[in-house]
Amino acid sequence: MARVYKQLLKLYPAEYRALFGEEMSACFETTAQECRERGVFALLCYAVLELIGLVRAACGEWIARLSYAIYHSKSYITDRCLPDNGLMRPAGVARSTCSVTKTQRTTTNDLIDPDEMCVNAHQRFVLASSPRRLLILTCATFLPMHRR
Amino acid sequence: VRHVAKQPKPPNAKPLTEPVLLILTSLAECPRHGYALIKDIESLSDGRVRLSTGTLFGALRRLLELSWIERFVQEDTSRDKIAYRLTSSGRRQLEMELNRMKHLTRAATARLRRSEA
Numbered sequence: 001m002a003r004v005y006k007q008l009l010k011l012y013p014a015e016y017r018a019l020f021g022e023e024m025s026a027c028f029e030t031t032a033q034e035c036r037e038r039g040v041f042a043l044l045c046y047a048v049l050e051l052i053g054l055v056r057a058a059c060g061e062w063i064a065r066l067s068y069a070i071y072h073s074k075s076y077i078t079d080r081c082l083p084d085n086g087l088m089r090p091a092g093v094a095r096s097t098c099s100v101t102k103t104q105r106t107t108t109n110d111l112i113d114p115d116e117m118c119v120n121a122h123q124r125f126v127l128a129s130s131p132r133r134l135l136i137l138t139c140a141t142f143l144p145m146h147r148r
Numbered sequence: 149v150r151h152v153a154k155q156p157k158p159p160n161a162k163p164l165t166e167p168v169l170l171i172l173t174s175l176a177e178c179p180r181h182g183y184a185l186i187k188d189i190e191s192l193s194d195g196r197v198r199l200s201t202g203t204l205f206g207a208l209r210r211l212l213e214l215s216w217i218e219r220f221v222q223e224d225t226s227r228d229k230i231a232y233r234l235t236s237s238g239r240r241q242l243e244m245e246l247n248r249m250k251h252l253t254r255a256a257t258a259r260l261r262r263s264e265a
Contacts, residue, residue, distance in 0.1 A: 020205045023230055027182040027201050053200025060206055 001047065002029050008051070011058040013065050060130075067133040164245050167199055167207045172234065172242045175217060179233035182208075208232060216241055 005028050009021050028050065035046040125136055164172070167189075174180060174188040182204060190198050199207075211217045216238030222231040234242070 016209065020209065023182050024201050024205055027186065027204075030183045031186065031201070049198075050200050050202070053202040055202075057200075057202030057206040061209075 001032055005029075005050070005054075008054055011055065013061055016061050063134060064130045067130055067137060163248065164241070165207075166197065167203060168211065169242075169245060170197060170199075171204070171207055171211065172216065172238055172245075175232060175234045176239065176242060179220070179222065179231045181222065181229045181231040185232070211238070214238075 002025065006021075006025055009017055009024060012021075032043065032046065035043040125133060128136060170189045170192060171185060174185055174192060180188060182201070186199055186201075186204060208217065212219065214237075215235055217232045218235050219230055219232055222229050
């Protein structure tokens with residue numbers, strides 16, 4: 001049963017497996033041993049519940065990973081973000097004298113406001129929960145409202 | 149810049165989910181590893197909540213990301229085991245949640261008494 005569980009752990013993303021795989025297997029084995037002493041029925045119930053929990057948690061991890069990966073792709077940010085004020089050349093300032101350089105570009109962390117005040121789509125996305133991010137991405141794909 | 153008329157919310161104002169609350173409560177006493185957490189949560193909830201391994205480690209991953217808990221190698225056991233302990237930020241979150249629940253309990257008790265009277 002432990003071998004089957006280890007195989008099922010492959011449903012999780014690789015990073016997650018590397019971090020928690022051994023701990024999860026050890027935890028499962030200890031609890032399964034305890035259930036085995038209580039009888040076959042208890043062991044069977046435990047195995048079914050673990051299987052359901054594992055599949056559900058693995059789906060959750062993949063959704064979180066997918067939304068993170070899509071969000072961090074460059075195309076998503078450049079297509080949908082409002083202009084970065086830090087990069088805009090002020091009116092009346094010549095292009096040659098403008099001191100704004102690419103190194104001054106704000107990073108994702110700089111855009112997160114501690115008060116959770118959203119001022120553009122990018123920040124709203126950063127502050128959203130995983131399911132909401134997925135919803136935003138779905139809407140952005142089928143209803144491209146934020147495209148410039 | 150589009151101004152959004154929205155009141156700033158305190159960070160993590162949402163109530164904690166039951167597994168998260170139970171994990172934080174369990175770790176408030178002492179550091180624990182995965183199996184010990186499952187057992188403690190079961191006894192803490194009088195056998196009502198039995199977290200599956202997948203649910204437990206999913207919640208632990210999110211708590212680690214939020215820096216509410218931290219991982220460390222527990223060396224005083226027979227086998228080296230990775231254990232989890234509450235950080236000061238996690239303790240603060242737990243206190244906030246308990247205060248919220250206390251407030252809710254007080255309000256509910258007061259309303260019950262008023263309706264009985």
